[in-house]
Amino acid sequence: MEHTRLCARGRAGLPVLSARPLRLAAARARARSCRPEFLRVRQPRTVCQAAAAVSLDAEDDPRALLEGTSKTRPAKLPEPPKGTSLFAVLPYLCQLATADRQIWWRLGGASVLLLASKASGIYAPICLKKAVDALGGVVNQAAVHRTVQALLLSGVCRVFNTLAKEAQGPMFTPVAQASGRRVAYHTFSHVLDLDISFHLERRTGALSRILERGTRSVSMVFRAVVFTFIPTAVELILVCGLLSRTFTPLVSLMVLGTFVAYTLWTAALTRAAAEARKKVNKLDNLTTGKAVDALLNYETVKLFNNEQFEVDEYDQYLSGYQQAAVATENVAAVLNAGQGFILSAGLTAVLAFAALLSPVGSFTAGDLVMAQGLLLQVAAPLQFLGWFYRELRQSLVDMEAFFKILTTQPKLPDGHLTLPQPSIVGSTAGLQRSASAPSQEHALPQYGRHHANGNGAMEASTSGANSGVSIELRNISFGYQPNRPVLKGVSLKVEPGQSCAVVGPSGSGKSTLLRLLVRLYDVQGGAVLLDGIDVRELQQGSLRGAVAVVPQDTVLFADTVRRNIRYGRPGASDEEIDRAAEMAQLKPVIAGMAKGYDTLVGERGLKLSGGEKQRVAIARAFLRQPRLLICDEATSALDTATEQGIMTSLEELAQGRTSVFVAHRLSTVQRCDRIFVMQAGKVVEAGTHDELLRAGHVYADMWRSQAQADKEHERCIPEPMEALPLEA
Numbered sequence: 137m138e139h140t141r142l143c144a145r146g147r148a149g150l151p152v153l154s155a156r157p158l159r160l161a162a163a164r165a166r167a168r169s170c171r172p173e174f175l176r177v178r179q180p181r182t183v184c185q186a187a188a189a190v191s192l193d194a195e196d197d198p199r200a201l202l203e204g205t206s207k208t209r210p211a212k213l214p215e216p217p218k219g220t221s222l223f224a225v226l227p228y229l230c231q232l233a234t235a236d237r238q239i240w241w242r243l244g245g246a247s248v249l250l251l252a253s254k255a256s257g258i259y260a261p262i263c264l265k266k267a268v269d270a271l272g273g274v275v276n277q278a279a280v281h282r283t284v285q286a287l288l289l290s291g292v293c294r295v296f297n298t299l300a301k302e303a304q305g306p307m308f309t310p311v312a313q314a315s316g317r318r319v320a321y322h323t324f325s326h327v328l329d330l331d332i333s334f335h336l337e338r339r340t341g342a343l344s345r346i347l348e349r350g351t352r353s354v355s356m357v358f359r360a361v362v363f364t365f366i367p368t369a370v371e372l373i374l375v376c377g378l379l380s381r382t383f384t385p386l387v388s389l390m391v392l393g394t395f396v397a398y399t400l401w402t403a404a405l406t407r408a409a410a411e412a413r414k415k416v417n418k419l420d421n422l423t424t425g426k427a428v429d430a431l432l433n434y435e436t437v438k439l440f441n442n443e444q445f446e447v448d449e450y451d452q453y454l455s456g457y458q459q460a461a462v463a464t465e466n467v468a469a470v471l472n473a474g475q476g477f478i479l480s481a482g483l484t485a486v487l488a489f490a491a492l493l494s495p496v497g498s499f500t501a502g503d504l505v506m507a508q509g510l511l512l513q514v515a516a517p518l519q520f521l522g523w524f525y526r527e528l529r530q531s532l533v534d535m536e537a538f539f540k541i542l543t544t545q546p547k548l549p550d551g552h553l554t555l556p557q558p559s560i561v562g563s564t565a566g567l568q569r570s571a572s573a574p575s576q577e578h579a580l581p582q583y584g585r586h587h588a589n590g591n592g593a594m595e596a597s598t599s600g601a602n603s604g605v606s607i608e609l610r611n612i613s614f615g616y617q618p619n620r621p622v623l624k625g626v627s628l629k630v631e632p633g634q635s636c637a638v639v640g641p642s643g644s645g646k647s648t649l650l651r652l653l654v655r656l657y658d659v660q661g662g663a664v665l666l667d668g669i670d671v672r673e674l675q676q677g678s679l680r681g682a683v684a685v686v687p688q689d690t691v692l693f694a695d696t697v698r699r700n701i702r703y704g705r706p707g708a709s710d711e712e713i714d715r716a717a718e719m720a721q722l723k724p725v726i727a728g729m730a731k732g733y734d735t736l737v738g739e740r741g742l743k744l745s746g747g748e749k750q751r752v753a754i755a756r757a758f759l760r761q762p763r764l765l766i767c768d769e770a771t772s773a774l775d776t777a778t779e780q781g782i783m784t785s786l787e788e789l790a791q792g793r794t795s796v797f798v799a800h801r802l803s804t805v806q807r808c809d810r811i812f813v814m815q816a817g818k819v820v821e822a823g824t825h826d827e828l829l830r831a832g833h834v835y836a837d838m839w840r841s842q843a844q845a846d847k848e849h850e851r852c853i854p855e856p857m858e859a860l861p862l863e864a
């Protein structure tokens with residue numbers, strides 16, 4: 137445990153970064169030592185890519201470590217407790233542990249071992265008493281024999297005591313570990329279920345610290361109770377019984393008095409330390425959050441030459457943390473000193489009074505040796521108990537923030553309806569039609585069937601058949617903040633299978649409109665309807681399972697190209713992935729990679745260019761074969777030639793589905809069935825490209841100015857190199 141603490145907090149007790157950012161930081165250092173000209177000559181982004189490459193290529197495949205692990209999902213978590221006192225948390229932990237079917241025999245085994253270890257621990261001083269008493273009279277050969285026998289037996293008892301104590305760990309640890317896994321599983325799942333606004337309000341680094349400390353606390357409390365508090369209580373009862381019998385019950389009362397004073401002192405000071413700990417935790421969250429933020433924005437930091445600025449800001453948090461940590465350490469020092477004093481004074485008094493209060497002649501020298509042994513025996517875990525109690529209090533503080541997250545309810549309650557399945561079944565097209573070696577199962581028309589992985593992605597598309605959803609926005613209004621409306625009464629309709637475009641100036645609310653379509657937020661007025669159903673009444677799984685989004689900024693997982701594409705439909709075969717990559721014009725890029733599909737793309741996909749990342753997102757959409765395709769500036773990072781090729785592919789994908797394109801470059805959406813022009817949160821015009829040009833308003837102006845800009849751009853393109861004179 138001490139080891140874990142050191143790892144988590146660093147040697148000086150300061151928070152350190154988790155392994156991943158550390159690797160990135162190490163890679164950054166290595167990248168720094170490279171010749172900057174070399175890095176710059178290749179491509180501007182190479183500094184960051186080199187860092188990612190060094191950190192990730194060197195890694196072994198983590199999946200190799202997971203062979204043979206359990207695939208069964210952990211049982212549901214009990215309701216988190218209302219408070220975070222030990223009495224509120226204990227029933228929660230009991231409920232947690234009892235879900236494990238092994239608990240009862242393990243608990244029985246651990247109890248037997250506990251009693252055996254405590255009994256043998258107590259019997260050792262009794263043997264010592266016998267050894268001393270044997271030498272109390274005439275010291276002859278027989279007396280020495282008896283002493284040696286007693287000493288040997290005492291040694292055996294101590295060995296047995298240690299073995300039985302150590303065996304309790306393997307007996308109970310699987311239960312504690314299973315509970316830890318269960319808590320971590322459900323917490324992670326819960327956090328993923330929370331809505332986007334929860335995540336936008338929090339820093340990822342800080343959130344991960346809260347979760348990490350929370351799950352650690354659960355196992356800490358477990359250990360404190362099962363391995364320390366209960367065994368110490370059992371030992372105390374046994375020792376007090378023995379002391380009462382040997383001396384007088386008053387001696388036992390004095391032992392109990394020492395324990396009570398010790399506990400009260402510990403409790404009082406720990407309460408004060410808990411307040412200081414809360415501050416330490418907050419600063420710890422901020423420090424980690426700051427570091428993670430800077431590392432995630434590594435490229436920006438580098439390009440603006442702001443390393444020192446970032447380090448200075450980080451250091452401010454570090455110094456705040458340092459102050460708060462020193463304050464808690466001071467409280468801990470006072471606490472430890474008081475505990476030491478109470479224990480030493482109390483136990484000395486117990487021994488002295490045992491001799492004074494007991495009738496003369498009623499006890500032997502051996503009895504005093506035994507009492508000393510017993511008291512030391514019971515005091516040893518007590519010193520531990522103090523540390524454990526402090527840890528326990530701190531764990532309870534850590535749990536407060538953790539339970540707060542666990543009890544946070546998503547602001548978007550799930551609906552109960554599912555999208556009606558498309559009724560028209562046509563011939564298979566898209567991936568099935570063109571996949572080089574489709575599996576037999578996938579070769580069948582599969583309308584209305586959700587994929588076995590449960591993500592709801594459609595597995596087939598139609599050529600000519602219509603599996604699209606209808607979209608209707610009824611006078612919707614929305615703002616991220618109450619006093620700043622973004623959408624002000626937007627109404628529009630798109631028929632199933634139609635393609636539409638949303639265009640307009642930056643900040644007019646186009647992406648916001650798309651977020652409302654997939655219900656990342658709820659509208660504040662009006663309604664969003666898909667297939668005539670208010671999205672608030674739809675199960676979010678059913679809604680998102682029918683949609684594929686190609687976002688404005690694609691961020692990839694730190695995994696292989698193959699796994700990143702497969703994310704569009706986790707059950708997809710390699711052939712389907714290959715076909716999707718082809719449709720997204722990604723194959724030439726993959727062919728140029730050393731490990732092809734198995735190339736790692738780096739942290740957040742940093743090893744790929746913006747256009748390549750965008751094409752991975754497009755490949756995912758092809759794989760998903762959605763009923764509603766949403767492209768938010770899907771080709772903005774591509775050159776014109778690649779853009780045209782991909783637009784043709786996307787148009788093919790869009791056939792028989794409903795599609796919504798947000799684009800700034802109007803030429804990419806002119807073939808859409810309907811174009812909605814937005815300005816300042818309102819739809820100001822709607823129609824086909826030709827209709828809008830004829831109308832001669834906003835769209836026509838945008839078109840003219842873009843055409844003008846394109847012409848000027850063409851004029852600026854220099855002549856081919858060979859046509860230029862070699863010397864001016």
Ligand SMILES: Nc1ncnc2c1ncn2[C@@H]1O[C@H](COP(=O)(O)OP(=O)(O)OP(=O)(O)O)[C@@H](O)[C@H]1O
Pocket residue numbers: 336616617622641642643644645646647648649
């Ligand atoms: N999460 C958010 N919280 C608060 N305000 C936001 C949030 N996201 C967007 N906004 C604001 O909402 C407005 C509309 O943003 P939106 O992204 O929808 O515009 P857009 O038309 O898609 O712009 P662009 O073409 O530049 O992508 C902007 O003023 C933006 O600052």
